[in-house]
Amino acid sequence: MPKLQPYLLRKFHRSSFRSKLVLTYVLIIVIPVITAMFLSGIQLYKQTNSDYEEILQQLDSRTHVSINDFFANHARYSFFYLTNFKLSSILEKSKRSSDKEYFADANYMYTSMQQLVLINGSIAMISVLAPNGSIYGSQPEKAGKIRNTLKEIGESRLKNNDYVVHISKEANTKSTSHRISIVRYLSDLNIHSGQEGYAKVDIYDKAIENMLGGISNDGLKLGTMILSGETVVYSSNGSLNELDAEQVQSFTSLISSPAPGDNPTLRINWNNKPYLISSTVNPVTGWTVIHYIPVAQITDTFISNTLNYVLISILALIAALGLAFFFHRYFIHPILKLSGTMKIVDSEHLTPTVIHSHREDEIGRLINSYNAMIERIRTSRDSEITASSLQKKAEIKMLQSQINPHFLYNTLNAIHSIAELHRMEHISSMTKSLSSIYRYNVKYGDVVTIGKELENIEHYIQIQQIRFFNKFQVEYEIDQDVISCKILKFLIQPIIENSFYHGLEPKGGTGKLRLTIRKRHRFLYICVYDDGVGISKEKLSELKMMLMQDPQEMVENLDQNFGMRNVYARIKHFYGESSWMNIKSEEKAGTTIMIHIPYNREMDTDENISGR
Incomplete structure (x- = not known):
């Protein structure tokens, strides 16, 4: 490589002006286009990646809004007893009723709850634990499970939240079609010390799938997964669908646990395939909302956009090369003709040197100026001998003008030699210093080093020291x-x-x-x-x-x-x-x-x- 570079430089210097101009023009076009293509490619890839990150973030936002609205709307059904005075009266009883009275109350509660379940197809069951310990439900045989749910959640958590979204432990076995429950602490009924009531609304899994499946991904290969701990709540169709417990644990270990409200985006490799992942925590449910897209989709989009740009660049280069050929014919040809004529002038043949041109641009003015110059050369050629003679006379006069300074400098050196011969040290030293000062004045130009200036100052000071003893x-x-x-x-x-x-x-x-x-x-x-x-x-x-x-x-x-x-x-x-x-x-x-x-x-x- 070190030998190749000088070779290319020599080759370039020896090439014709036409070749240099064409090469320069091509480089001026090609280098910016390739550079712009490279820089634009980098910027385009970053922009494409940023666009998909923004899509994931928008999808995150829509998912959270949908989840929050869904559970907020269904949590209202836990207030069913406020629509009927008799329902409120049943739940407000401070003591347990007799069997006959409880049977009548349970039947009335069942009828009211069943009507709400029939109205909303997303609700699987409504159950309530009254403050007096009685349990009622739209499915009486399953209503007692509310106690197990309360143990899994914990009373303190229920008291500190408006409502809690809970997935029962049966979710791991997938033995039920309604794993998700909305549980609320009945703060408006728990007025007696030591007595507490709770309401639970069970949601069909299918309702969650319908709600999340309605979030459009605009035809992109986007996937959605929602996890509650290591339990898969929802998973859309995609490469990460239908994971077992071990796969879910392996997958979640690759994703850092985000704080509520954060919206981090990261890249992970799963099953030897890279994915762009957006992982956030829903503040209402505590679920981890994950949206993912294969990096291959981003790459395909980038390549598609880049090919369009490359095609346009190639067309621009073809057009530029066509213009280069045109400019070569229009501008280089007359310059080559002028160059050939100048070679004739170099051989001192001035007669066939006039070039006829009707152009009015810079090249035409250059040719006309060249013709005028040749005419001036012809008229001034006869006066060259006289000018040469005058120049020689001027040089002789200039040499004569230099005789006096050199004569004075040589005379000072002679005085110095005589003074040394007769051992007149002061005269010798002063003469030598004065000679050096005069030589410094005559010999050097207008700019000197500080070292030279100091030498001259020392000669001057030496003379003054002799004067003042x-x-x-x-x-x-x-x-x-x-x-x-x-x-x-x-x-x-x-x-x-x-x-x-x-x-x-x-x-x-x-x-x-x-x-x-x-x-x-x-x-x-x-x-x-x-x-x-x-x-x-x-x-x-x-x-x-x-x-x-x-x-x-x-x-x-x-x-x-x-x-x-x-x-x-x-x-x-x-x-x-x-x-x-x-x-x-x-x-x-x-x-x-x-x-x-x-x-x-x-x-x-x-x-x-x-x-x-």
Whole structure:
């Protein structure tokens, strides 16, 4: 692979402009289409999955509403005794009746309850335990089972709820067609201490199936299962239907027990098939409501939608390639013709170079401009010899102008050699330093490293130390990682020079000069401090007003404070508004000059200067 990539790059560079343009056009079309197809596919799959999750959630909501409404409506039948004063009187008896009286009451209760059962086909039986302990029911032979039901539920649970939906233990054997009961604590009749009554309405299993089977799934392969613990209350047709007890336990272990009101959606594998599962708990019945759909259904829907998009993309690519062929004929052909003509010009044959074109677009203007250029070449060819002669004369003049600086530099070196020969150390040292300063001025460009600038400053300071007989100390505080940073040439030396002439020299006696250069984030901080005579308040105000002027005005007026004006104008022109210069001084206490410019290790001299 590493060898293949350079080969392809060489192949591309050597190919014709026509091939490059066609390839570029095809890539511009194909890459966005494929990228959009890929990203859209991911988004489409997520959206499809989200849509099915939303369907499951909506189905959950409808199921809970149906269950709550169903049991709320059927729980009303436990108030049957409120429709008839005699029924209420029978149930409100505080003591048990005689056998004859009980028989008459039971017969009356049976008739009333049986009428309600006949009216509502979902109800299998109604039974009641009166506060005085008497039991009545629409099926007297089975009415006594209410006591078993109360033991399974527990009195505390009944007292804390309006009603309780209960599945009897007989549900596991499936020996009865009505496993589900609505049991209510008769709080309105239990007025005597120690006496409690309960009503029970038994519901046919078929009624639950009819109620839940009416929830539409819009033709999708959705399945519904309702569990009470590990007992299957309802299961629709589907892959998870007709599970035995062990399978139900295995299935429920894969689903975390959700809290009432939650609506989590998760994926599980059952019998080596993935399913998208929504599992919630009904707050009224406590049943776990499970809706599921095979992941294969989601995948099939996604593939169906994706194929439509792929078909449209292929048609778009075919249309784009057709346009590419048309553009090639319309745009590339005249460019190829122009390229062939330019090859003739390369062989210095200018006569058969005119191309006739009646186009008025950019290509037509390009051809006309080319024809005009050829005409200008023809008319200017005769003047090339004269221009070449003038150029040579200008080069000779420029070489002559460089003789004087080199002569002065060589003369200083000669003086240095003579001084060393006669052991005049001060003259030798000053001449050598002055020669280095002059060489630094002539040899290097406008941008140098801080290391080069420091070398030039050391030569200057060496001359001053000889002049003042080492009466001052120089301290350097330079970060090593800024040595290779590039700055404008002579950016620091004029400030050092000002410190000598306006600070240390008028002071007399000994003095101290400190140069600090540090990197602060993305900026370079330069500080020059001297303990000289300082600057008066009037002069300091004048200098600070100068630093607030427009740099262009400072360039036009360099008569006063030349060094400071020059440095400030240069950093503003070169580094822009992010740079600044500041002066702090007190009379007889010294002066500090600070410069703040952008830090640039790889600054290009020509580009920066031309850009300004």
